[in-house]
Amino acid sequence: MKLSMLLWMTSLMPQPVANQACLATTVYLEARSQPTVGQMAVAEVAMRRRERGQWGNTVCEVVMAPHQFATTTTPGSFEITNVEAFHKAWEIAGRMIHVWQLPASQRSVLVPRADHFATVAVAPAWSRNKPSITIGDHTFYAVN
Numbered sequence: 336m337k338l339s340m341l342l343w344m345t346s347l348m349p350q351p352v353a354n355q356a357c358l359a360t361t362v363y364l365e366a367r368s369q370p371t372v373g374q375m376a377v378a379e380v381a382m383r384r385r386e387r388g389q390w391g392n393t394v395c396e397v398v399m400a401p402h403q404f405a406t407t408t409t410p411g412s413f414e415i416t417n418v419e420a421f422h423k424a425w426e427i428a429g430r431m432i433h434v435w436q437l438p439a440s441q442r443s444v445l446v447p448r449a450d451h452f453a454t455v456a457v458a459p460a461w462s463r464n465k466p467s468i469t470i471g472d473h474t475f476y477a478v479n
Contacts, residue, residue: 338364339411345395351432354394357406358382358428359421361398364405364413365452366473367420373471374424376445376452378431380475383450386435389479394432445470448477 341360345353358378366374381398384390390400398404415421434442446452446468452475453459465476 336415338413355428357395357398359425361404362424362427363421364409369471374427376470380449382435446475449475451476451478
């Protein structure tokens, strides 16, 4: 399925399903080749941003904010072809949405306070002197 079609479909879905689809798509695009913990950390960043109201109030708004996640930087013609990886991303998205419905004191977090990430090959200017944790091919930062 083309990325543009999947993202368009989220506009027709009920909110809980749309949020899971948007988060799963983000996990797939950003971290499908990463270990499960790395995929969960990517989802955690998006959920933390949603909770803080940064870049939107729904998961879909957050992950589709311009230039923030791969959902907006990947061409719409990109084909989501790895069904197994998307299924895993879907399960992780559902699990992370459930975790973020819990009170903050009951959540198990992987990347405390992290609200940004980048691949280890890149060191963005905003990452200097920020607390970070590296998982797989991504470094997670507490920027805000």
